[in-house]
Amino acid sequence: MSQVTVKDVARLAGVSPRTVSNVVNDYTHVSDDVRRRVLAAIDELGYRPNLVARNLRTGRTGLLALIVPEIDVPYFSELARAVIDAASAHGYRVMIDQTGHDHERERQLLTGSDRTMLFDGILFSPLVTQDEIADLDSSTILPTILLGEHTFTGRFDHIAIDNTRAAFDATTHLAATGRRRIAAVGTQPRETYSTPRQRTAGYLRALDEAGLPHDDDLVVPAAQYHRRDGYDATRRLLALDAPPDAIFCYSDLLAMGAMRAVQDAGRRIPEDVAIIGIDDIEEGRFAIPSLSTVALDKDVIATRALEQLVRRIEEPSRPATQIVVPHTLIERDSTRAPATG
Amino acid sequence: MSQVTVKDVARLAGVSPRTVSNVVNDYTHVSDDVRRRVLAAIDELGYRPNLVARNLRTGRTGLLALIVPEIDVPYFSELARAVIDAASAHGYRVMIDQTGHDHERERQLLTGSDRTMLFDGILFSPLVTQDEIADLDSSTILPTILLGEHTFTGRFDHIAIDNTRAAFDATTHLAATGRRRIAAVGTQPRETYSTPRQRTAGYLRALDEAGLPHDDDLVVPAAQYHRRDGYDATRRLLALDAPPDAIFCYSDLLAMGAMRAVQDAGRRIPEDVAIIGIDDIEEGRFAIPSLSTVALDKDVIATRALEQLVRRIEEPSRPATQIVVPHTLIERDSTRAPATG
DNA sequence: TACATTCTTTGCCACGTTGCAAACGCGCTG
DNA sequence: CAGCGCGTTTGCAACGTGGCAAAGAATGTA
Known part of the structure; x- marks a missing residue:
């Protein structure tokens, strides 16, 4: 359980901590010899990068939040499955929050007034809230994609259903x-x-x-x-x-x-x-x-949602877009x- | 989106950053006057503690991982609901990973060979793996609770079903x-x-x-x-x-x-x-x-699992226990x- | 008034990582 | 052989927070 750090690896491999980081992050200019030694040391010590530290440095956590009313409602669990898979394809993992049909909780989760700064973005499937969303200042909250609503306010990216x-x-x-x-x-x-x-x-x-x-x-x-x-x-x-x-x-x-x-x-x-x-x-x-x-094609919804979200994370100021997913x-x-x- | 930090709050409130931290963490000895000023500054600036930084410092993330084969299988989505609710009661949030019945992936997720050091603990509901679990050295991985399996190896806490x-x-x-x-x-x-x-x-x-x-x-x-x-x-x-x-x-x-x-x-x-x-x-x-x-009472399973996991997080070296949840x-x-x- | 005690506030540092830019070493060119 | 350039490695600093312990202020006691 005790944390193995780059320093430990560096000491064992006989290189600097910075070099270990370079190896871990596939930096281009690392000699084969050094890479081998570092990888061997990583293996021997069982080193795992500390994502918290990495993310503090880089500002990214690789985590997304999916907010749904209830995960055990089949529509949402099937959607969650698609979202998790789509996120995985982009290198993200998904934390799930349930609002339980609670207005105030929806608002809290969305503004991050409790769940602060731990996620790179939010996928929000509001069952109930609508006006509240319109009130929010989209520039103060995390990159957010709305799923399933139809009324488009121009403030948030939107994967809609007609x-x-x-x-x-x-x-x-x-x-x-x-x-x-x-x-x-x-x-x-x-x-x-x-x-x-x-x-x-x-x-x-x-x-x-x-x-x-x-x-x-x-x-x-x-x-x-x-x-x-x-x-x-x-x-x-x-x-x-x-x-x-x-x-x-x-x-x-x-x-x-x-x-x-x-x-x-x-x-x-x-x-x-x-x-x-x-x-x-x-x-x-x-x-x-x-x-x-x-x-409603949940795979398409999830795929489009992740494309949008990833794009917005990379370019937070881009104009909000709406995509309407066809139904059959x-x-x-x-x-x-x-x-x- | 730009990060407001304790420093900004401290400057505005006319106190040291450390004092802001004291207020935020409800430290006992803070004068009412200072507390008021700091809270006002927090409000004005919209300050939110950066969980990543906090967690780097404290070594806790407040996140648990729930690993299931497929979230859209009703048993697992109902279990996930119970787990998320139970975790919430302990101040934790839950990230969900799907193994998709993939042996190798189960192993990876469990040993954290990719999902490194981001969670305080793991709730693992293995559909398939068994022998692999026995091989793992429980001291090298995160606090982990197994759900639903019956064979008890004495290495992991276990919420079992008969x-x-x-x-x-x-x-x-x-x-x-x-x-x-x-x-x-x-x-x-x-x-x-x-x-x-x-x-x-x-x-x-x-x-x-x-x-x-x-x-x-x-x-x-x-x-x-x-x-x-x-x-x-x-x-x-x-x-x-x-x-x-x-x-x-x-x-x-x-x-x-x-x-x-x-x-x-x-x-x-x-x-x-x-x-x-x-x-x-x-x-x-x-x-x-x-x-x-x-x-199978999923609420009981989730509640017991969280009690166990929280206990283990607090005291990693305690002996593994097994709880058998009754069925009807x-x-x-x-x-x-x-x-x- | 001097000193002990308690309450408040603070400075310093480290958590583990990566960005930056400088330094190093080597082979190649002129 | 000096000088250049590229490939490789490194030291330093900082991300934002909280632990620690000490400094400073206020209060109580002799």
């Missing part, structure tokens, strides 16, 4: 299979959360274009996007005098709960009720029935057209 | 509901992986105690523990001349794939085939039918006794 369009596509798909009473699950009581707001907008527009009426009874909030919330919301929908024949859930996880609720109520999917989500989590592919969804409708068993139109 | 017993309980439960041909899914080609070996041992012992014969055809390997692996293994089982009437999967995720395969084959759960897993992931609670399982059989719909015994 939420409105995704919701529109999902709802239109349901209408195209002959559904007439299409419910939406996942609105939020707080108006400020932009993702659900955008999805609701897309849902309503799709109803308009399909010539279907709006029905407030069919638009149900979900406090968080857990299976349980989808389950509860769907039970409420099924208890209506005129229950829906299709449910568009604002996330796949909500949809998993919805599917369970429909089957618990003794109704069939998709014959009685069709269900579609957004995210394309692995779980939906193996669900019974398999879940139709709007796929994936039709599976949960929305197959029923035998009778 | 794998043998868990598998025994699961299999015995299937036998108790009248199943006669109980399959096991999840053995590994490589004999060295101890978790599957222990589970197989428990499975076989349960068969013995229930008076059921062993049948090699009913013991199926799964390369990794993904839904797809469970699906493929189960298809093979169902294609047997004498297919099983119950399947014990070595993880819930395997079981999710197994359930899908059974239903794709037009057979009913639990009437034709009962299925049980291990892990108690949230997904299984909402599956259709809901999945019986052996629950949870009966749900996937193993309800069929109407006819």
Whole structure:
């Protein structure tokens, strides 16, 4: 456990500490002989560079922070996997923070008011905050990339999803299979959360274009996007005098709960009720029935996010950019057209 | 972005840098007047202590590494959530590395041969490595806690699960509901992986105690523990001349794939085939039918692991201990006794 | 008033590393 | 053989912080 330093290596190899550093950092002009001796000494002593010291000197830590609401929500764990892999390709490692849907905590994490100066950059996937972000002075915080929000303020780099369009596509798909009473699950009581707001907008527009009426009874909030919330919301929908024949859930996880609720109520999917989500989590592919969804390509999101972040770390003053990642409708068993139109 | 240091604060507050440090660290003997002035200066300049420098000085980083095979496997993402929360309670933050089932990478991560000296400790959940761990000299690496393995070598602190017993309980439960041909899914080609070996041992012992014969055809390997692996293994089982009437999967995720395969084959759960897993992931609670399982309490695992790790960080030379976390059989719909015994 | 005691504040230094630029050594050229 | 240039190695200093112990100020005691 005792720290072996460049000095120890230098002494053993019979060179200066500085030369050891040169070897470790692959400096060009090092003779083969010296390199061999130094490497042998490193090996013998089990020397490992102290990253903290190195980073104090260079100002880089090689660490990024990924901030998500909850890591055990499949969308975020799948995203985290992609992010960690993408970061690894750029030589970075990823620390994960959870906000637990807590506004104030999101803000703290983002401004670094507690987690100071230990990271080279931040990847932030805000579930809830929006206005707060706009208030922040982007020049005072670390290089930051926002993931998944759509409203672009010009202050932060942004890997966005076209939420409105995704919701529109999902709802239109349901209408195209002959559904007439299409419910939406996942609105939020707080108006400020932009993702659900955008999805609701897309849902309503799709109803308009399909010539279907709006029905407030069919638009149900979900406090968080857990299976349980989808389950509860769907039970409420099924208890209506005129229950829906299709449910568009604002996330796949909500949809998993919805599917369970429909089957618990003794109704069939998709014959009685069709269900579609957004995210394309692995779980939906193996669900019974398999879940139709709007796929967000997490690998593309992660790859683009890391390109942007690395670029911004190297050039902090560059103008903020926005990238919209395309999505794809994936039709599976949960929305197959029923035998009778 | 430019770094504000104690010196800047000291200059503005009209005190020495050292005094600023005293204020920041809540040193006892600081006059109220000075404290006020320093805090005001900190506020005005937006000073944030540089953790890298602090950590270089104190030798602590406040960072832990959590090493798992894949973060998007629900068991590990749920475990990660618990670990991050538990770490947070001790003032630590958690960096996550994925081994991707890669032996050599597990070894590298564990010995820190690349990730040098940046963490105060390691939480390591090895899916595969076992012998390698035994070879390591525990005194040369960071404080490390192993999660989930059972074989205790006395070299590392260990939060263990009684794998043998868990598998025994699961299999015995299937036998108790009248199943006669109980399959096991999840053995590994490589004999060295101890978790599957222990589970197989428990499975076989349960068969013995229930008076059921062993049948090699009913013991199926799964390369990794993904839904797809469970699906493929189960298809093979169902294609047997004498297919099983119950399947014990070595993880819930395997079981999710197994359930899908059974239903794709037009057979009913639990009437034709009962299925049980291990892990108690949230997904299984909402599956259709809901999945019986052996629950491993991830919060307890995480809490105990952090207690141990913090203790070891403070006292590196203390003897290694092992804690076995209890498990619980949870009966749900996937193993309800069929109407006819 | 002189001295002991306690409370505050400070200067110096080191943590382990790398940037900088100077120094060294060697072979080549004129 | 002097002089030059390139390849190689090195000493010094600094990144920003906190440990240490001593200096300085304030208070209490004889």
